[in-house]
Amino acid sequence: MDRVPYPTIQQWKSHLDLHSTPFLSSLPKLELHLHLEGTLTPSLRFALAARNAIPLVSTRLNKTFTTLPDLQEAYQLLEPSSVKGPGLSAFFEAYMGGMECLIREEDFYELAWAYYVRAKEMNVRYCEVVFDIQAHTRRGIAVETVMSGLRRAQIDARAKLKVKAQYILCILRDLSLESAMQHYENTALPYKHMIAGIGLDSNEFAHPPSIFGPLYARAKSDGFKTTAHSDVAQPDALVHLKQILTPPLELDRIDHGLDAAGSDELMALIQSKDHGFGLTICPWAYVRHCTEGRLFGSIRRFVNAGVKICIGSDSPAYVESNWVVDHLALLPVEGRL
Ligand code: ADE
Numbered sequence: 001m002d003r004v005p006y007p008t009i010q011q012w013k014s015h016l017d018l019h020s021t022p023f024l025s026s027l028p029k030l031e032l033h034l035h036l037e038g039t040l041t042p043s044l045r046f047a048l049a050a051r052n053a054i055p056l057v058s059t060r061l062n063k064t065f066t067t068l069p070d071l072q073e074a075y076q077l078l079e080p081s082s083v084k085g086p087g088l089s090a091f092f093e094a095y096m097g098g099m100e101c102l103i104r105e106e107d108f109y110e111l112a113w114a115y116y117v118r119a120k121e122m123n124v125r126y127c128e129v130v131f132d133i134q135a136h137t138r139r140g141i142a143v144e145t146v147m148s149g150l151r152r153a154q155i156d157a158r159a160k161l162k163v164k165a166q167y168i169l170c171i172l173r174d175l176s177l178e179s180a181m182q183h184y185e186n187t188a189l190p191y192k193h194m195i196a197g198i199g200l201d202s203n204e205f206a207h208p209p210s211i212f213g214p215l216y217a218r219a220k221s222d223g224f225k226t227t228a229h230s231d232v233a234q235p236d237a238l239v240h241l242k243q244i245l246t247p248p249l250e251l252d253r254i255d256h257g258l259d260a261a262g263s264d265e266l267m268a269l270i271q272s273k274d275h276g277f278g279l280t281i282c283p284w285a286y287v288r289h290c291t292e293g294r295l296f297g298s299i300r301r302f303v304n305a306g307v308k309i310c311i312g313s314d315s316p317a318y319v320e321s322n323w324v325v326d327h328l329a330l331l332p333v334e335g336r337l
């Protein structure tokens, strides 16, 4: 698979460490693409797992982690090549596995609060935080446990940090439409006051957005904004993107969608959208799946075509701790963009 070689990634990282600018850190920011569960740092995961007596294991690596440095090693996730296809990727194994330490209301509160404190430090003024409710209910965690923690953190972030946050309820596309509708009913509707939109994430292979047409139709009629992930270099990326962009789905936003830059038809469709339409782009999340030329060339094409993009951070803990400032900093690295 085409990808940025790991030594190049390391060079970029050390370049950015040496040349971090106060300008970028102090710039007021929006964060529109951030997975709450993707902010779970090894140290917070270690502490929560200890508190809840949850063993820290990786089936993929066939390993139990007993020390924090041990666990930290498993977060070097830009190095291994992620599987794109039916198999469980290194990324998803780590991301889903990490959640097992989240059991009680205060765990969800502390996870969200830790992010809001960091958001404040990065001068993020408004954020839309994605969460995967089904990934918790399928482990036996009640919707109320998750939502109470998220709500308390949202209120505290506003009051104590002046960080405004809304949530995006993201549906796991590898689960059924029935599960999606059930979680729409038991989470999106009762907690509408906390939720800005409905999204679609998880492993895209063989799970086109069109499957979720009834969910999106319902969400739109109830006044939610809609979005879906279109991960980079998926086999059916162009087909999925066209579904997102055209009726009956016609969503308000694309999360990722870098492949659209390689298609004149999709670019024309994007350009025909009204002012409110855009893509969230998270550069560090793509280095495993496309070359340097494709990464920066695609972003350049969007910019030149006047397509609205918003730089986000996706799952920072699982892309070697690259937060929104780091994604922003990567764009002009050595004059690439
Ligand atoms: N969940 C968290 N990060 C994701 C990504 N990049 N794509 C799909 N699902 C995700």
Ligand code: ZN
Binding pocket: 033, 035, 201, 229, 255, 314, 315
């Ligand atoms: Zn994402």
